[in-house]
Amino acid sequence: MFRYYLQLALARCRRGPAMVALVVLTMAIGIAACMTALTIFSALEGEPLPGISRHLYVVTMDAREQSQKDKPAYDTPDAALKWRDATALMDARPGVPQVALAQTQQRVGNPDGPQSDVANGLLAHGPVLRELGVPLRFGRPWTDSEQAARAPVVVIDSNLAQKLFGTEDAVGRSVEIEHHRFRVVGVTAPWKPRTQFIDAGPYQILAVDTQLFVPVGAALDAGVGPLNGGECGEETGVSNFGAVDVQRCRWLELWAALKTPAEVASYQSFLSAYADAQHRAGRFVYPPHAKLYGTREWMALNHVVPRDIALNMILAGAFLVLCMINVAGLLTARFLRRQADVAIRRALGASWRQVFAQHLVESGLLGLLGGLLALPLTLLGTWIVRKQPVGYAAAAQFGVGAFLALLELSLLVGMLGGVLPAWRVCRLPPAIQIKQA
DSSP, X not given: XXXXXXXXXXXXXXXXHHHHXXXXXXXXXXXXXXXXXXXXXXXXXXXXXTTTGGGEEEEEOOOOOGGGTTSOOXXXXXXXXXXXXXXXXXXXXXXXXXXEEEEEEEEEEOTTSSOEEEEEEEXXXXXXXXXXXXXXXXXXXXXXXXXXXXXXXXXXXXHHHHXXXXXXXXXXXXXXXXXXXXXXXXXXXXXXXXXXXXXXXXXXXXXXXXXXXXXXXHHHHTTOOOSSOOEEOTTTOSOOTTSGGGGGEEEEEEXXXXXXXXXXXXXXXXXXXXXXXXXXXXXXXSOOOOEEEEHHHHHHHTTOSOHHHHHHHHHHHHHHHHHHHHHHHHHHHHHHTTXXXXXXXXXXXXXXXXXXXXXXXXXXXXXXXXHHHHHHHHHHHHHHHHTSSSTTGGGOOOOHHHHXXXXXXXXXXXXXXXXXXXXXXXXXXXXXXXXXX
């Protein structure tokens, strides 16, 4: 029966090409606008590390000391910690998975050749690969003993290894950073979060490929510093991250992996006790207000994803609803023009359910045609977004998954737009339909 209804729908579409073109174009414009906004929204919303970041919590506290007494507090909670505080918290809770992180950007070279490249990376203290779910391809992470001994070891990604050495398996080779050699102990697969959550802020929305992981201790010994200079006291002057001045600055973020509400509550109590003790001892000038924030909450506090993303999605959805209302009106006019055909079918014994299904199949077919026309319009819309000077422009990438979603949306729009017209035409009594015909 469905095949017969589909044949009828195709035949009737050929009879009224002008009306069909108007219906299809109206749906295509609404679907394309909605899919363009949905593509960006789905790329930015959600977990930056699916399955992992929902268990990650960042440590925040007002850790300003006497040298920073006159500096105003930030509008958002402060996650920057000194090296001594980050390590003290980690050492006090060895059973809790924790990692102290800071972004870095360094030129990495092959000491035995001319190959070099600028790489984005992380300075880390703790099991960074395990905590962030970074997949290893070759080798291993650095060990606790290597970290404690501040051994010059490093983990790079396969793309960087290929550029420097012509092979992805670079385990055992050496790279040069800031004129110091680091031995490669592991090679990861290409990896980056969906959105930026480390050093979160409203200006950097999309994360970059992380190609370099360096232990903090070894990095400091080699003069390798973070991308963000940190928050330092007035007496510090220019921060020298290869010297003791780094001890006077707050530049590390501490992230803990806590899987249950009980673990979160326990760590929160421990964190508050530590911060309050530092305040009572006179180190922290102001009440620290120590608090944990989950990844999504932390991103929202720092406005990583602009508010206009959700607003654009709402406006696109409203525009699609308006297009559906217009489509419903056009389909009503189209279906009511066939009252004679419907009357004959009803007089010959067709039930209202069969008539309803026949018209619903036709509206669904028109929806699919609208989806096919919406595809080039959506590609045009995402291309226009990528040309805009906004931080999320690169997120406007239309892939296979988005195409399948477009077809599903177009079918749904077509059928929803045809429900009321189909219902109206099939509920008229056959006698009235014959008389009106």
